[in-house]
């Protein structure tokens with residue numbers, strides 16, 4: 117059962133008997149075997165939606181068929197977000213392997229590395245994927261990002277994440293493409309406990 121935050125401040129140190137999470141997360145709680153709520157959440161929320169092996173392949177093929185069916189008579193089957201990082205690069209390869217006709221959308225929010233740009237070029241050239249690059253006004257992005265630093269919001273990716281998704285949906289609407297695919301790692305992204313996301317422990321820039 118979840119304990120009160122005020123009580124947690126005085127609690128003795130405890131670490132999960134199954135994973136590495138401990139009482140540095142003030143909201144953590146344990147069952148009678150010492151297993152934490154994050155482990156239980158993984159079993160209930162993530163693991164039940166994480167299909168691997170034969171079942172994963174079956175679901176994947178089913179989805180690919182749906183996407184292709186929707187794309188009949190259109191120039192593209194789907195849009196993919198392409199950052200030049202490993203998740204979206206793999207997604208592009210995955211789509212190519214399954215014969216999807218993809219329109220790649222890349223958003224340059226001012227943080228691109230040379231390697232990311234090179235990766236995008238190579239991926240689109242070798243896999244023959246059409247690419248749209250949306251360049252965000254750097255002065256606007258810089259001002260917004262600075263405001264996020266000053267506000268001590270933990271998730272500093274919010275400005276560029278919003279720009280990415282806004283662009284993806286803009287081009288999906290404009291080109292009447294129903295499916296928008298994104299590279300996302302279910303095992304590692306957005307994994308921080310809620311209490312660690314709320315405040316920052318460092319002094320903001322002035």
Ligand SMILES: [Zn+2]
Nearest residue numbers: 132135152155
């Ligand atoms: Zn645990």
